[in-house]
Amino acid sequence: MNYSAELLELIEEFQDIDDKMERLEMVFDLADEVNLLPVEQWCDTTRVQGCQSEAHVKVEVLDSEVNFYAGADSKLVQGLMGILTMAIHGAKADLVLSLTPEFATEMGILNSLSPSRSNGFRNMFDKVMTEVKQQVD
Amino acid sequence: MNYSAELLELIEEFQDIDDKMERLEMVFDLADEVNLLPVEQWCDTTRVQGCQSEAHVKVEVLDSEVNFYAGADSKLVQGLMGILTMAIHGAKADLVLSLTPEFATEMGILNSLSPSRSNGFRNMFDKVMTEVKQQVD
Amino acid sequence: MIEVKILREDFPILQREINGYPLVYLDNAATTQKPNSVIDAMNDYYSNSNANVHRAVHTLAGEATEGYESCRRALKSRFNANKAIITSGTTEAINLVAHAWGRANLSDGDAIILTEMEHHSDIVPWQMLAQEMNIELRYVPVQKDLTLDMELFEAAIKGAKLVCVVHISNVLGVCNPVEKIVEIAKQNGARVLLDAAQSAPHQEINFEQIGADFMAFSAHKMCGPTGIGALLVNDESFDEMQPFMGGGDMIETVSIHGSTYQKNEQKFEAGTPRIAEAIGWTEAIKWLNSVDIKIEHKRILESARWLSGELRRMGMTVYGRHDDNDAAVVSFLHPTMNSEDLAHLLDARGFAVRTGHHCAQPLLDRLEISGTVRVSLYFYNTHDEVVSFVNYLEEILERFA
Amino acid sequence: MIEVKILREDFPILQREINGYPLVYLDNAATTQKPNSVIDAMNDYYSNSNANVHRAVHTLAGEATEGYESCRRALKSRFNANKAIITSGTTEAINLVAHAWGRANLSDGDAIILTEMEHHSDIVPWQMLAQEMNIELRYVPVQKDLTLDMELFEAAIKGAKLVCVVHISNVLGVCNPVEKIVEIAKQNGARVLLDAAQSAPHQEINFEQIGADFMAFSAHKMCGPTGIGALLVNDESFDEMQPFMGGGDMIETVSIHGSTYQKNEQKFEAGTPRIAEAIGWTEAIKWLNSVDIKIEHKRILESARWLSGELRRMGMTVYGRHDDNDAAVVSFLHPTMNSEDLAHLLDARGFAVRTGHHCAQPLLDRLEISGTVRVSLYFYNTHDEVVSFVNYLEEILERFA
Ligand SMILES: Cc1ncc(COP(=O)(O)O)c(C=O)c1O
Numbered sequence A, B: 001m002n003y004s005a006e007l008l009e010l011i012e013e014f015q016d017i018d019d020k021m022e023r024l025e026m027v028f029d030l031a032d033e034v035n036l037l038p039v040e041q042w043c044d045t046t047r048v049q050g051c052q053s054e055a056h057v058k059v060e061v062l063d064s065e066v067n068f069y070a071g072a073d074s075k076l077v078q079g080l081m082g083i084l085t086m087a088i089h090g091a092k093a094d095l096v097l098s099l100t101p102e103f104a105t106e107m108g109i110l111n112s113l114s115p116s117r118s119n120g121f122r123n124m125f126d127k128v129m130t131e132v133k134q135q136v137d
Numbered sequence C, D: 001m002i003e004v005k006i007l008r009e010d011f012p013i014l015q016r017e018i019n020g021y022p023l024v025y026l027d028n029a030a031t032t033q034k035p036n037s038v039i040d041a042m043n044d045y046y047s048n049s050n051a052n053v054h055r056a057v058h059t060l061a062g063e064a065t066e067g068y069e070s071c072r073r074a075l076k077s078r079f080n081a082n083k084a085i086i087t088s089g090t091t092e093a094i095n096l097v098a099h100a101w102g103r104a105n106l107s108d109g110d111a112i113i114l115t116e117m118e119h120h121s122d123i124v125p126w127q128m129l130a131q132e133m134n135i136e137l138r139y140v141p142v143q144k145d146l147t148l149d150m151e152l153f154e155a156a157i158k159g160a161k162l163v164c165v166v167h168i169s170n171v172l173g174v175c176n177p178v179e180k181i182v183e184i185a186k187q188n189g190a191r192v193l194l195d196a197a198q199s200a201p202h203q204e205i206n207f208e209q210i211g212a213d214f215m216a217f218s219a220h221k222m223c224g225p226t227g228i229g230a231l232l233v234n235d236e237s238f239d240e241m242q243p244f245m246g247g248g249d250m251i252e253t254v255s256i257h258g259s260t261y262q263k264n265e266q267k268f269e270a271g272t273p274r275i276a277e278a279i280g281w282t283e284a285i286k287w288l289n290s291v292d293i294k295i296e297h298k299r300i301l302e303s304a305r306w307l308s309g310e311l312r313r314m315g316m317t318v319y320g321r322h323d324d325n326d327a328a329v330v331s332f333l334h335p336t337m338n339s340e341d342l343a344h345l346l347d348a349r350g351f352a353v354r355t356g357h358h359c360a361q362p363l364l365d366r367l368e369i370s371g372t373v374r375v376s377l378y379f380y381n382t383h384d385e386v387v388s389f390v391n392y393l394e395e396i397l398e399r400f401a
C-alpha cells in the first residue's frame, strides 16, 4: 500500500495501544484534524448514508490534489473523519484512489466500534472515493 | 379403589410385563373382549372425540347394571375398549361411577401409547361415565 | 430472599469479559439473559427428544408435544389466562390481534385508541390496519410528568372499539394505570389490548383480574429464548377471532373446496411451532416462579432511583419517575455529549447500555428529543454494578465532556 | 465421501434408546435431527453473546447482529439468491407472499394455480386470500403415475397470475419439474412460488437459475433449529411487496401521522428477530455445505428403493416412484392393518415413523386414501437401519396381521 509517512505513523501509534478506551480517546482527539464542513452546508448530497448519527462529507479535487471537508454530530465519527483527513487531505488524487479501507482495519479502530459505526466508516470511505473518481474523470 | 377381581388381575398381569411390545400385544388380544357395536350403529352420538381413529361407544344401564358396546377401526383402540369392557361391563352402575382412569395408568398402558391415543382413552372414559350418569339420574 | 450473588450463578453469560473487563449488562429492556436451566432444556431437547409435534405416534413426537404444550400450561397458570396463543413474539402477537380480531370486528369509521407512549410494534400494525379499513387512530398524549393524560383518554374513548396500551413504557419505565384504563374502556364497550412486553418480566400479572381482552409479550425479555412470545386472550374475544395465517396444524380438514379450522389456540398457530423455544420458555417461567419478584423488583428499583439521582447530580437530564410499580429503567441524556459516543466509551469497559429511539419515536417527539441513553436493570444486576457504572461515567465525563 | 458412521457422530440424538432399543429415526420429512455444531452454536450464543440486534453500540449487540446477519449471507450464498427474508418457517414464508405480494398485486377475478400435491401450508393461505379477494384457485391434478398433469397445467395457466407448487412432495417424495413449470409460467406472465420445504434439505438448489420468484423453506427440516425459515425473493417481486407485519426493526421512521419502512429484507422482519435460531441455522447450512449432498442423496434413495421393493413383496401398497431426483420418502399402507397401530408397534422397538394425512389431504383424496405410513430418510440413516426396519415389520405382521 502507498501510505503516506504520516498515515503510517498513525497506524503504528494505534497498533501500540491495547486498551480500547485509550484507542477511542485517540480517535476523539483526531476530531480536531478535520477541516470542518460548516453545518449550514450539510445537506442530502453531503450526507453519509447508514450512519446512526448525522455525518457529512465534501470532496474537492484541485490541481489533482484532494481537499476533504467533513463534520458530524458525534465526536467519534468526526474522529474517524480526522483519520481520513490525515490519509487523503492534500494528497494526490491517484494516490488517494489507490487506498482501501484496509488501513483502518490495520489500525484496529474498526473492531473497536459497533458494526453500525464501522459500516458508517466504510460508507463514508466509499462516498469519498466515488466523488474523487467523478472529479478526476 | 373398588376394582373387581378380574380388573385387579388384569392390572397385575400388565404390571408384570416389561417389554412394551408385549404389553401392546396384550392390548391387541383384549380387543376380543369387546361387545362389538356394529358399524351400522356408528354415528355422531357414539363417536369418541379427539381420537385419531374412528372409535365408537354405547352404554346401556339395565337394572342398574352397565352394558358396554364399542368398536374402532384400530385394533389397539379396540383393545383399550376391551380393557374398559372388563372394568365396567356387567358391573353395577354405582361401582362404575366410582372408577377413575387411574387404573389404566396403573397398568402402564397409557404411557405405552402416544399422547393422542392416551387422550383418546381418557375421552372415551369420560364419555362413558357421562352417559352412565345420565342414565342413572 | 435469594442473595443476588447466588441468583447470578444461574446466568453463564455474567462470567463474560468485554475488553478484559467483566460484562455489566444494563440492556435488559432490549432482551434479558438466560439462566442455565433454559439453555440446558433446549440443549436436552435437541440432543434427546427433537421431533415434530402433534398427531404422531412415536416416542420422540410424544415428548416434543408434551414439551410444547407444557409451555402453554405454564403461561396460563402464571398469568391466570384461559387461552394462550403462542407467537414469535410481542410484535407478532399484536399483529395477530390486528389481523385476526381487528379485520373481522372493526369497520369503516371505527376508532382505535393508542397512546404516545407505545412501542412501534403497537403503532405500526394499527396504522396499517387504519389505512386499509379507514379507521381513526386517536393517540392519548403523554404529559410533562410522563404519565398519560387520563382526562383526554376519557374524552377519546367515546365510540372507540379498541384501546391499545403499553403496560410499562420501555423508555420511561412508567407503569400505566391499566386497571383504570380497562374499567373506562369496558364502561364504553371497548376492548383492551395490553402490550406487556416490559411488564411480564417485572410483575406478577393476573390477566383475568386486570380484565383486559388481549395481552402480548415476548419470552426473550423474561429470561426465555428468542423467537417466541404469546398472546393471552379472554374467551369472549377469542371466539371473535378469525384465522390469521393458514397452514399445517391450524386446520381440522382441508379439501380443494375449502377448509375447516381447529377450535382451540392451534387455530392461530400455523405451521411447525417453536418447539425448542417453548421448552426453553417453560423453564424460564419456572425460574421466574422461583424468584420472589416483589422483593427483587424493589431492590433493583432502589438502584434505579439512586442512579437517577446520581445522573441528575452529574448534570444529565433523566426521563423517568420511578414510582413503586415502574420498571428499573433509567433513560437519560448528557447536555452536550453524543449518546452513541457515550455508549461506545461505556462498552470499552464492559458496560452494555442502549441508545437511540428505542422504537418509540412518537414518545421522543413528544419529549422533543431524538433518543436517550437507556440503562435497564434486571434481577441479576447488583447495586455494585450500578455504582461502578456511575464511577466510570464520571471518569468518561472528566476525560471527554 | 464421508462414511455414514462418521457423519452420524455429529448427531447426539442418535445415541438415544427408546424402550431399550436404539432409536431408528425415520421421520425426517417431519423434521430432521441437529448436529452438535448447531446445538453448540446456540448454546454458545446464549451463554456468551446474547443481546438484541441492530442499532446498538455494545459488544454483545454487535456479536448478535453479526450472528443474525451471517445467516442471511449463508442462505444467499447457498441458494444463490439476492434477497433472503427470515421468517418463522415455510408456513409463515408462504403467508408472507400471500399478504405482502398477493394482496398488493392480485385483484378480483385473478387466478392462482395450485396443485393437488400441495402441503396444507401452500393451500390454506391461498384459500383464505381467494375468499377475501374473490380469486379463482385452479388445482393441477395428480395423475395415476403420481406426477402432475402437465397438459392440464398448460391449459390452466392462461390468465393465471401466480403458480404455487411444491418442489418435492412430502408424502410421495416426487420431485416436480420446476424448471419446466417456471418456463411455462413465465411465458404466460405468471409468477412462481416454490414450496421447497422438502427439497432444500435434499438438493443443491440454485434459486436464480431455476428462475422462480419466491422460494419458501424451513430450517428445522434441514438440520437447523425450530422457529425459523426463509423466503427467497427475486428483485422484481421484492420491489412489488408491501409490508406485512408492522413493528420494530421494519421501520425507518414512525410518527403519529404515519411511518416509512426499511428498504431491505428487514422491511418484512418485524420485531426482535430469531437471533439464536439464525445462529444455529448458519451452522446447519455450513454442515450441509460440508456434505457431498449428491452422493448422500443417491445412497439413501437406493435404500428407499430397496425398501419399496420389500414392502411390496410383503403385500403393502407403496405410494411413490423414486426417480433420481425424488426424495428418499416411502409412503405405504398395509391392506388391513391400521396405520397408527403399526406405528405404535414400530415405536415399541425404537422405530420412529409418521402416520396420518401428512398435511396433504387433497393429495390423499385424489389417491382415495385417508393416510399413509411414511418412512423418510436423511443423510444420517444407514441401510442397516432400513434392513432392521423391514425385519421387524415382518415380525409384526406375523404376530399381528
Ligand atoms: C412440502 C411442505 N411444505 C410446507 C411445510 C410446512 O413447513 P413448516 O411446518 O416448517 O412451516 C412442510 C412441512 O411440514 C412440507 O413438507
Ligand SMILES: Cc1ncc(COP(=O)(O)O)c(C=O)c1O
Binding pocket: C029, C030, C089, C090, C091, C092, C119, C121, C122, C166, C168, C169, C170, C195, C197, C198, C218, C229, C359, D248, D270, D271, D272, D273
Ligand atoms: C413495550 C414493548 N412493546 C413491544 C416490544 C416488541 O417486542 P418484540 O421485539 O419481542 O416483538 C418491545 C421490545 O422491544 C417493547 O419494549
